[in-house]
Amino acid sequence: MIITSCGNSVVLAKKIAKQLKCKFSPLTIKSFPDGDIYLKYNTNLKKQKVVIVQSFQPHADMSLFDIIFAAETAKDLGAKKVILVAPYLGYMRQDKRFHSGECISSRVMAKLLNNSVDKLITIDPHIHRYKSLKDIFTIPAVNLTANNLIADYIEKHFKNEVIIGPDWESYQWAEAIAKRINVEATVLKKERFSSRHVEVKIVKKIPISMKNVVIVDDIISTGHTVIEAAKKAKQFGARSISVIGVHGLFVENALMKLRKAGIKNIITTNCIEGKTAKIDVGSLLVRELKKEKR
């Protein structure tokens, strides 16, 4: 088995390779002067299982494009199976045509991957209107969750805490995590007016006054969802407010905005690498990939 990456998730890819005792061989990816992609493998792939570890951030479009070229090239060079490990799978939020004429990006992304890779392994993909990854993937698609890792992190680092999920979709993280560590949780009702404008309401009241509130969500993108949830927690007398996201995209200066909003700790997993990535998902991926080594 050979582990590679198109440029994102390199630290994670190396870590996985080391634990699996496999070779890590990075790809060379450059652009020709006109912008066309240049891609080269630097090791022999004949009859190998090739694992491409690549989250869809930064640059979702380029990431997808690189994956398709890398997968097709691996097959062309004789790889016997191409597995995509995308700890953060992009495009999943556009899962319906919200306005007429729109592209349902998740379906297009899945179609491209179905054509080019043999198997997908991902972590906490944004499944909202789909029931499972099977709704869009025809290839085997494994959906892992970082919930237990997040729960263990909260248990180790927080006291007197309650969990808030900022919107209905977040119940699958917020409530499962709260249950595992036996603390109270509430999921807010969110209304989204645009990519940068959301409003939230508390529907199920739990004691928040003087509690250390941990907001848990799958994706932190512009940060507006978390900021609105933090405002509510503050209004109800929270002692401190922290946030844990599975996927920290932090676009448009989100990190700075979250800090300005008085959020004390900003923590994510290393599904997307960065300063906030304190929860390591490597063990989840290694366990899953070991099945491929048998």
Ligand code: R5P
């Ligand atoms: C949406 O349903 C997701 O679970 C997140 O709440 C959302 O993607 C966060 O986006 P933003 O940080 O831009 O508010």
